[in-house]
Amino acid sequence: MISLETYIFITILPPLFVCLITPLLSKNENLRDALGPVGGIISSYGAIEIFTAVLEGKNISIKLLQISDGIFISFDVTPLGAIFGLVASVLWIFAAIYSVGYMRGNQEKNQTRFYTYYAIAVHAALCIAYSGDLLTLFIFYEVLTFSTYPLVTHKQNELALKAGRLYMSILVGSSVIFLLPAIIWVWILTGSLEMSKHGVLDGYLNYEHAPYLLAMFAFGIGKAALIPIHKWLPAAMVAPTPVSALLHAVAVVKAGVFTMLLVLTNIFGIDFLSKTGASIWLIWLASFTLLITSIIAVYKDDIKARLAYSTISQLSYITLGGALASATATQGAILHIVTHAAGKITLFFVAGAIYVGAKISKISELNGHGKSMSLMLLAFFIASLSIIGVPPMAGSWSKFFLMLGAAESGYLFVLIVFSISTILNAYYLMEIPARAFFLKKEKEIKVKIPVLITIPTLCTCLLTIILFFAFEPFQNLTSIMVK
């Protein structure tokens, strides 16, 4: 019988091993490329076990070492963490297979280095998911930033290096200037960095100071990409598509909103927030971010840039859900992490497939090429429906809960914001398959998409439908979180 704590290691260690072994196998490409999917399967096994255990109400926590009074390196699985860990590890399997197809199909250089850092990034994301205190969270948050830098600058040309500098300066700068001091502030107030289900600040933090501390967290967590610290995400799109897909649609940005939600629920506590109104300004800022970036997305011609702005807007749904400080909205926010991840990774997979298969990266060049890659564009269509929130796709659930939460807490303008954004979503996402299927072709292109790209894309696309029907465990878990 394996103890529950062991499953934490079964989940977080495989990517670390993959990262350590990959450089040794740089000569044997097939073996090297098989490591990722195998690691993903082992990780997912652990994550599923943890998921079910948390669902049964079990407590999984482990203290690795004590640094000083109240400062630990520890893991403690919250329901939110169990969900994020499951999402990151399961999608890693598909992304790992997809990377092989993409990197080979595109004949990229330095593939060994790519897989090495890719695995560290996944490791960091999983450690963030299960971290039991703010310091552990912060450390792996930074590991995630630094490990994705070589991936963003993978092409090593002037453009990539410039984007890399922007990426690092925003993410590292915001976390050092705001997040770390905010964490220290919490430590000074409460004498500990541990989190608790109902928040730890009640009774310690002066109500008037609460919005400022929250602001330090909100702007410190640059990965959640609120305006005006969102610029790093479009910049990161110079990376190869598997990076954009797993990291900048799932692991990195979800680590950001995950941290944000964790801070809102387990540091401040929903009750504390609704009592003090500390997060009202965040509702406005998130709504603003959500609308503006949806509008910007409409004007982007580059597929990946459009998807990036769409991601920023969707991240703000999650932040907004947390900031509303009601149980239902928080549930919706957590669920949106899952449903958006499945949908957005599919969209990026398709964008990458189009690039590898037809060397097209602009939407305006897609006209009429629908027939030659109909399967991929169908997947894009289905995933788009999920992001927009049409049943029977998974995205409809989370949007439903978010809207219900907004209505419950009495913020009617949030409902309007959601509706406008949904219309915009529909417009900028549907334009892509519409152009490909209905407009006239300008010139013939020979399209060849590797099978290693097609299969994972179809799998994640299927996930968006399966999740609609297999929704109950997620919903149960979120209700444990907010109870």
Add this chain to the structure above:
Amino acid sequence: MTDIIIKNLPILVVLCPLMMSLFVVLIPNTFISWVVTLFTTLITFIFSLLLYQEVYQYSSISYALGNWIPPLGIEYVIDKVSIIPIIIITLISFLTTFFASKIMPAEINNSSISKVYSLWLLAIAGLIGLVTTGDAFNLFVFLEISSLASVALVAMGAQKDKQALVAAYNYLILGAVGATFYVIGVGLLYGITGTLNLADLSSRITEINDNKALVAGFGFMIVGIMVKAAVFPLHIWLPRAYAYAPSAVSVLLAATATKASLYILARILFSVFDISDTLITLTLTYVILPLSIIAMFAGTIMAIYEKDIKRLLAHSSIAQIGYITLAFAIGTKASVAAGFIHMFNHALIKGALFMAITSMSFYLNKRITINTLSGLGRAMPITFSCFVICSLSLAGVPLTAGFISKLYIIKASISAEGVWIALLILASSALSVIYLWKMIEAMWFHEGPKDLVIKENPTVYIALLMITFLNIYFGLDASIVVNSSFEAADQLLGVQK
């Protein structure tokens, strides 16, 4: 036998390097003189560890020199406070001696090496003596022993660069002024109280009210020690001395010399005089606090604009000394403890950074400036990794020792003075990232010369690895340092008279 050693530990820890320094000078062979020196520093370190145990058993050890009972005779006192600088000095001097094996012969003529090691041990003996003695005049004697030995060591750098003579001369003059100020202060206090024993002094001072001579004596003592501790703006001897001393000497001095003086400063402020005294409160809030804040920024900004790396690190030391004096100036138990924590951690950090730079100049065989750093990161991966880790530690990144120091300094300053000092500390450490990044960028991202091939030598990097390991270890398990520092602060401020 062991019984006698244990009983005489407080004097042995001073006598061991002092006696051996007289012996080392007679050894003609350079290697043997190094081995003897290394052995001596190791023994001294072991003695200090035994002392640590003793101190925590008895809380305070008093040793009457020559069995002349204090306050008439000279007393050596080792308590939970003084054990911290003792451990720092002995630990660092052991590691640096180990490190010096290859470095020293590269810069010093074979014929002078045994003399250098003799001075080396003399300086260490002086520093340890400074910390252990409980007698104000004996303290002056050790202050002079350590300064004169250090001056001579700095002057040995002249074999490579004549600038060292100027640096040593500066150091000598300012050091002498500092020591004279201190001894004038001691004289004045002796005139009023009639005692030289520090503990006795402290109890008699409380009986004296409103005496101008007392104020003058205190002022002279404090200024004298502040020169030695390189508190801004009395630091001007330091950058030059560190930059032109033989490299191994820079490592030793940077990590230990000012720490001993800082300890004396704390002793005079909190133990000889009394924190509740208005004189001390005024000194802390209107002299030391503002000076520390200026030092934090001035040191950092000078470091940003400095091209010569050893000088850059020296400027950075001034800023770091500013953190320590700032912590003392706040004057609460938590802040004094934070000062001691940073004293220990900074010795590890700065020692390691100087070691890394010294190794680089050893292989290149020239002075290290920001331009000569190009490409060294790739040519010397081990040294470079250590340098990066210790830079992170200096910047205060979690999981390194530097993080613990910053954390406790910030916590103490917030709970005592409010947020503004904490903000200044954060701002200054954010600035420090600039000069650290400047060096790392040059090492890793700039193309080095084509013919740059370096084979790293284990005898050079093992000591560096050890001290880097300590940087990480004390970042992961800070309980020993933190607890000892809090115990020290308790003992230092505990008895409020």
